[in-house]
Amino acid sequence: MKKIEAIIRSSKFESVKSALSEIGASFFTYKEVKGFGKQATEHVTYRGAEYDLGYIARIHIEIIVANDSAAKVIETIRKAAHTGEIGDGKIIISTIDEILSIRTSKSNESAL
Numbered sequence: 001m002k003k004i005e006a007i008i009r010s011s012k013f014e015s016v017k018s019a020l021s022e023i024g025a026s027f028f029t030y031k032e033v034k035g036f037g038k039q040a041t042e043h044v045t046y047r048g049a050e051y052d053l054g055y056i057a058r059i060h061i062e063i064i065v066a067n068d069s070a071a072k073v074i075e076t077i078r079k080a081a082h083t084g085e086i087g088d089g090k091i092i093i094s095t096i097d098e099i100l101s102i103r104t105s106k107s108n109e110s111a112l
Contacts, residue, residue: 001096001109002070006061007033008081008089013059019080020063025073028063058089064096066109 010032020028034055065073070092074091081089101111 001099001112002065002067003094003096004061004063004070004077005063005092006075006077006081006089006095007035007058007092008077009083009087010059012081012083014076016061016080016088019076020073023076024070025063025069025076026064028061030059030061030099033058033060056087064112066098068111 006016010072012059013030020026034057061077064075070093074093077091098108099111100107
């Protein structure tokens with residue numbers, strides 16, 4: 001099993017969510033995160049003055065899939081989140097040793 005984490009632009013979240021739903025990966029968790037990298041930080045204008053927020057808002061998605069589904073999920077996220085500009089984000093893939101369902105006590109792929 002693989003854990004796929006993606007840090008993407010907030011503006012691409014709906015595209016990624018829809019693309020994942022189309023391939024049957026309809027359950028994942030996400031959270032709003034802030035960070036900084038090669039892309040310039042976000043600037044906001046308030047009452048004529050420009051402020052540097054010092055961070056870039058992003059969405060962090062986590063999804064656990066069977067090994068045979070991982071490549072399809074990764075490519076789906078990559079295509080849906082791609083703009084070609086600096087700051088498109090990152091995809092991190094990790095191996096999961098074991099998963100246990102709290103409700104059913106099923107483990108590993110049957111727990112998904």
